[in-house]
Amino acid sequence: MTESKRAATVRDVARLAGVSPGTVSKALNGVGQLSPDTRARVHEAAAALDFQPNHSARSLASGRTFTVGVITSDSFGRFTIPVMLGIEDSLAAGRVSTMLCDGRGDPVRENQLLERLINRQVDGVVVTGRRRDPRPSLGEVPVPVIYVLSESLDPADLSLTYDDRQGTELAAHHLLSTGRRSLAYVGGPERHLASRLRREGVERALAAQGLELDPDLALYGQWSETWGRSAATIVLRSGHSVDGIVCASDQIARGVLDGLRELDVQVPHDIAVVGFDNWEVMVEGARPLLTTVDPHLESLGREAATRLLSAIQGDEPLEGGVITRGCELIIRDSA
Amino acid sequence: MTESKRAATVRDVARLAGVSPGTVSKALNGVGQLSPDTRARVHEAAAALDFQPNHSARSLASGRTFTVGVITSDSFGRFTIPVMLGIEDSLAAGRVSTMLCDGRGDPVRENQLLERLINRQVDGVVVTGRRRDPRPSLGEVPVPVIYVLSESLDPADLSLTYDDRQGTELAAHHLLSTGRRSLAYVGGPERHLASRLRREGVERALAAQGLELDPDLALYGQWSETWGRSAATIVLRSGHSVDGIVCASDQIARGVLDGLRELDVQVPHDIAVVGFDNWEVMVEGARPLLTTVDPHLESLGREAATRLLSAIQGDEPLEGGVITRGCELIIRDSA
DNA sequence: GTGAAAGCGCTAACAG
DNA sequence: CTGTTAGCGCTTTCAC
Numbered sequence: 001m002t003e004s005k006r007a008a009t010v011r012d013v014a015r016l017a018g019v020s021p022g023t024v025s026k027a028l029n030g031v032g033q034l035s036p037d038t039r040a041r042v043h044e045a046a047a048a049l050d051f052q053p054n055h056s057a058r059s060l061a062s063g064r065t066f067t068v069g070v071i072t073s074d075s076f077g078r079f080t081i082p083v084m085l086g087i088e089d090s091l092a093a094g095r096v097s098t099m100l101c102d103g104r105g106d107p108v109r110e111n112q113l114l115e116r117l118i119n120r121q122v123d124g125v126v127v128t129g130r131r132r133d134p135r136p137s138l139g140e141v142p143v144p145v146i147y148v149l150s151e152s153l154d155p156a157d158l159s160l161t162y163d164d165r166q167g168t169e170l171a172a173h174h175l176l177s178t179g180r181r182s183l184a185y186v187g188g189p190e191r192h193l194a195s196r197l198r199r200e201g202v203e204r205a206l207a208a209q210g211l212e213l214d215p216d217l218a219l220y221g222q223w224s225e226t227w228g229r230s231a232a233t234i235v236l237r238s239g240h241s242v243d244g245i246v247c248a249s250d251q252i253a254r255g256v257l258d259g260l261r262e263l264d265v266q267v268p269h270d271i272a273v274v275g276f277d278n279w280e281v282m283v284e285g286a287r288p289l290l291t292t293v294d295p296h297l298e299s300l301g302r303e304a305a306t307r308l309l310s311a312i313q314g315d316e317p318l319e320g321g322v323i324t325r326g327c328e329l330i331i332r333d334s335a
Numbered sequence: 336m337t338e339s340k341r342a343a344t345v346r347d348v349a350r351l352a353g354v355s356p357g358t359v360s361k362a363l364n365g366v367g368q369l370s371p372d373t374r375a376r377v378h379e380a381a382a383a384l385d386f387q388p389n390h391s392a393r394s395l396a397s398g399r400t401f402t403v404g405v406i407t408s409d410s411f412g413r414f415t416i417p418v419m420l421g422i423e424d425s426l427a428a429g430r431v432s433t434m435l436c437d438g439r440g441d442p443v444r445e446n447q448l449l450e451r452l453i454n455r456q457v458d459g460v461v462v463t464g465r466r467r468d469p470r471p472s473l474g475e476v477p478v479p480v481i482y483v484l485s486e487s488l489d490p491a492d493l494s495l496t497y498d499d500r501q502g503t504e505l506a507a508h509h510l511l512s513t514g515r516r517s518l519a520y521v522g523g524p525e526r527h528l529a530s531r532l533r534r535e536g537v538e539r540a541l542a543a544q545g546l547e548l549d550p551d552l553a554l555y556g557q558w559s560e561t562w563g564r565s566a567a568t569i570v571l572r573s574g575h576s577v578d579g580i581v582c583a584s585d586q587i588a589r590g591v592l593d594g595l596r597e598l599d600v601q602v603p604h605d606i607a608v609v610g611f612d613n614w615e616v617m618v619e620g621a622r623p624l625l626t627t628v629d630p631h632l633e634s635l636g637r638e639a640a641t642r643l644l645s646a647i648q649g650d651e652p653l654e655g656g657v658i659t660r661g662c663e664l665i666i667r668d669s670a
Numbered sequence: 671g672t673g674a675a676a677g678c679g680c681t682a683a684c685a686g
Numbered sequence: 687c688t689g690t691t692a693g694c695g696c697t698t699t700c701a702c
Contacts, residue, residue: 009695020673025697032698033671052454056400057695059391060678067434075420081411088437097455099402100435102423119387120432225620254620281616285560285589344679355689360681367682368687392679395694673702678695685690 008049017045028053059121066096068308069117073105073129073150078279079297080128083148086301087126094309096123105129107136114138124308127152128301132164132194144311144318148304149297151322158318160304160325162295164194167327168201171246171274171293174329176209180244180272184217186231186256187248195220198248198276214240223248228255229262236263243271244335250275250282250292257286257334272335288333295327343384352380363388394456401431403643404452408440408464408485413614414632415463418483421636422461429644431458440464442471449473459643462487467499467529479646479653483639484632486657493653495639495660497630499529502662503536506581506609506628509664511544515579515607519552521566521591522583530555533583533611549575558583563590564597571598578606579670585610585617585627592621592669607670623668630662 010021017024019038026032027042045051059065070087074080088098099122103110117125124143129135129150137154138145151159172183185202187195203213216238221227228247232255235242247253253275257267265271267288275282278294303325311318345356352359354373361367362377363386380386394400405422409415423433434457438445452460459478464470464485472489473480486494507518520537522530538548551573556562563582567590570577582588588610592602600606602623610617613629638660646653 010697011695021696022674022698023672026672029697035671038671052450054395054695055455056391056394057678058697060389060395060680061695061697063678063697065391076411076416081416085410085437095451097434097436097451099432100423101432102420115387116430116432120390251616251620281586285586345681346679356679357681357690358688361688364681370687373688389679392694393681395696396679396681398681398694671702674700676697676699678697681692681694683690683692686688 007054008051009054010051012049013042013045013051016049017041063121064123064312065121066094067099067120067122068096068124068126068305068312069099069101069114069120069122070126070128071101071103071110071113071117072127073103073110073131073135075102075104076100077130079130079149082297083128083301083304086298086303087305089298090302090305091309096309110138114141118142123312126304126308131192132161132197133192144308146304146308146311146318148300154320155322156320158307158320159322160300160307161322162297162300163324163326164197165201165204167276167293167295168198168246168248169205170201170327170329171276171291171335172202172205172244173208174291174331175244175246175272175274175335176205176211178272178335181211182217182240182242183213183244183246184235184238184240184242185213185219185246185248186228186235186252187218187220188223188227188252190220195248198246202246216240217242221252223251225251225255225258228252228257229259230255232256232259232263232265236260236265245271245273247273247275250277250279250286250290253290253292253334254282254286257288257290261287268333268335274329274335278330283332286334291332291335292330293327294330296325300325342389343386344389345386347384348377348380348386351384352376398456399458400456401429402434402455402457403431403459403461403640403647404434404436404449404455404457405461405463406436406438406445406448406452407462408438408445408466408470410437410439411435412465414465414484417632418463418636418639421633421638422640424633425637425640426644431644438464445473449476453477458647461639461643466527467496467532468527479643481639481643481646481653483635489655490657491655493642493655494657495635495642496657497632497635498659498661499532500536500539502611502628502630503533503581503583504540505536505662505664506611506670507537507540507579508543509626509666510579510581510607510609510670511540511546513607513670516546517552517575517577518546518548518579518581519570519573519575519577520548520554520581520583521563521570521587522553522555523558523562523587525555530583533581537581551575552577556587558586560586560590560593563587563592564594565590567591567594567598567600571595571600580606580608582608582610585612585614585621585625588625588627588669589617589621592623592625596622603668603670609664609670613665618667621669626667626670627665628662629665631660635660
């Protein structure tokens with residue numbers, strides 16, 4: 001709380017190196033033409049004084065803040081955290097910091113946050129949210145923006161997300177290729193795009209083998225364990241001899257596993273179960289350990305940040321469109 | 336990505352209001368002596384131009400950035416997120432933003448982050464981490480710092496945390512007051528302070544009734560469901576007729592519940608179970624719904640931010656010491 | 671190659 | 687009460 005010594009400024013460095021402040025700036029930022037010798041002297045002096053450029057001054061003069069804003073609609077929830085870790089990871093290298101804001105899913109609040117970020121002159125913005133359903137665009141923003149997970153409704157924006165369909169397709173394919181023939185799908189609410197896409201993935205894998213997903217075995221419900229438990233009963237009572245279940249989330253899958261166990265069904269012997277998310281807590285608490293689809297959220301975050309950075313540096317706007325990355329199947333004991 | 340119109344500056348506002356830039360600054364910041372009339376004219380002009388003060392310029396001139404840094408050692412994990420939400424919540428009112436950094440539990444990295452924050456001239460810093468065990472101090476820092484959850488080893492720092500002992504004491508007291516007599520405690524690893532403190536809470540509640548925690552029934556293990564399941568078996572095989580179990584976390588409690596169910600023990604009829612954390616996912620997946628201790632992390636975050644703010648505004652350093660807040664028992668169906 | 675000078679947009683001290 | 691005057695610390699032309 002003391003450390004009274006005034007922080008060193010460019011002028012101090014300049015004086016020590018026997019050059020002018022302008023030269024110090026060039027040397028330290030590696031721009032312009034300077035003799036290697038001067039450059040070295042400046043660096044030495046800066047090191048000697050433990051010089052740290054004042055960030056506000058630099059921003060004011062250069063117009064860049066080396067800060068990007070992240071607006072989430074997910075209260076830093078379980079889906080956006082990995083994304084944020086990826087962003088931080090990829091940004092840290094360029095000494096760029098992130099300013100995190102929680103929009104709480106409220107568009108009005110979101111716009112206020114955006115204004116605050118713009119007013120703070122952030123160099124770019126990442127928008128992310130839990131829901132897979134497309135979201136309204138932030139509209140015209142004076143800096144590059146990239147949407148992650150929840151894609152923007154406006155095709156002029158750039159969105160980056162993972163492939164729900166391919167994820168469950170992978171899961172179903174795995175079940176089929178290990179000899180399962182009769183699959184069920186336990187989704188979340190039907191109004192959620194993710195629920196519907198994931199169902200389609202299962203259907204696609206089945207179709208590839210000339211099979212179909214029986215409508216009785218395509219269930220929609222909640223994103224909860226409780227629903228998973230009920231669903232297990234429903235599937236067993238359906239009269240179909242199901243031998244594989246693809247679930248739309250790890251929580252649902254866990255409920256299904258618990259439900260099946262209570263009905264004395266052996267997993268994976270009698271029925272194989274696959275989840276979605278690769279959420280550690282759920283996966284590890286599950287018995288048997290859950291085979292699941294990993295959407296690699298962290299690498300989505302990393303990629304988003306990398307793209308944003310290059311847009312910032314190149315000053316060329318991001319091309320609009322939706323980029324979709326594949327998921328990976330993580331095989332454990334339940335399938 | 337366009338919006339070419341240059342943003343309005345104080346000078347634009349001054350011109351429109353027919354006053355000088357200095358006056359605009361005073362009017363908008365509500366400082367100094369100004370006629371109500373002028374003040375109003377300035378505000379009007381500012382509104383008309385949709386004036387947003389440039390943040391970097393303001394920081395450079397005033398030395399304040401209206402930004403606080405948050406360093407977490409928990410990768411934005413489940414414990415620090417509620418704390419952060421509380422911080423954001425309480426800071427947003429003062430138009431203060433937060434800059435979040437993940438130290439990954441690495442002291443070296445932590446120090447780099449701190450330097451970056453200081454270099455960005457943050458007005459204050461919050462340090463938080465998952466572990467209850469005291470952590471090394473950040474040492475001399477030119478701005479106020481407050482530690483949340485993990486208290487600082489240096490008594491000159493201000494730390495804010497919750498009361499583990501009181502939490503489990505509450506839990507055990509509840510069990511005793513509903514007629515349970517023979518309690519067990521299932522902790523996490525013994526090397527974790529939280530495990531030991533929570534055990535002490537149980538002992539205290541028992542002592543208050545002239546009872547004791549049998550050493551056989553004070554178990555240390557892991558912070559996992561798996562351990563909870565094993566612990567259930569251990570307790571039942573102990574030969575003691577236990578009728579209440581206090582667990583050191585909701586995950587453990589959930590394992591205990593699953594373990595008991597498989598051994599055909601009725602909860603809460605035969606044995607009552609209490610958890611710790613009030614972690615929604617665990618609480619709601621548990622059967623029966625878990626009675627648990629809530630450490631109110633979000634309000635710790637809010638309080639930390641409030642204290643930090645007043646230290647920043649008052650320019651008086653934070654008083655050293657550890658402030659401990661009580662937990663609350665949330666009664667559901669398991670006890 | 672390097673230095674001098676101007677200015678980013680705001681605040682703050684001091685005159686008037 | 688209000689305007690003027692200096693900067694805050696850095697970058698960035700533009701001469702030399």
